[in-house]
Amino acid sequence: MTPAEVNVILNEALEITRQMLAFAREENWAEVARLEGERQQSLMDGLSNADIEKSEEIGKKVQQIIQVDQEMQQLVTAARDDLRDQIIQLNKDKGAIKAYESR
Numbered sequence: 001m002t003p004a005e006v007n008v009i010l011n012e013a014l015e016i017t018r019q020m021l022a023f024a025r026e027e028n029w030a031e032v033a034r035l036e037g038e039r040q041q042s043l044m045d046g047l048s049n050a051d052i053e054k055s056e057e058i059g060k061k062v063q064q065i066i067q068v069d070q071e072m073q074q075l076v077t078a079a080r081d082d083l084r085d086q087i088i089q090l091n092k093d094k095g096a097i098k099a100y101e102s103r
Contacts, residue, residue, distance in 0.1 A: 001046070003055050009046035010061035013039050017068045024075040032072070 016039040023031040 003058060006047065006055075006058055007061065009042065010058060010065065013043055014061060014065050014068070016042070017065050017072070021068050021072045021075075024072045024079075027079060029076075029079070032076070 016035050020032050020035045020039070023029075023035065
């Protein structure tokens with residue numbers, strides 16, 4: 001695989017990553033997960049047999065993907081933590097209701 005072909009695959013992966021970030025901002029986790037699978041498969045299929053030469057352009061694309069992915073991971077972590085807090089509060093509320101009903 002030529003560096004130009006690798007660059008095309010990385011551009012596609014970067015676009016998918018940006019779409020994932022947009023869906024993460026909207027808290028549309030189903031689409032984030034769907035696109036993650038698509039991105040992973042594309043990268044595995046496209047780059048598994050690639051003869052990647054050292055290329056500044058390819059390195060920059062990979063860094064862009066990582067940067068956008070890190071921003072998305074922050075959103076995912078915040079959403080996960082918020083969901084955990086909601087579950088904890090729900091369990092506390094359920095306990096209080098049971099205690100009240102058992103009087």
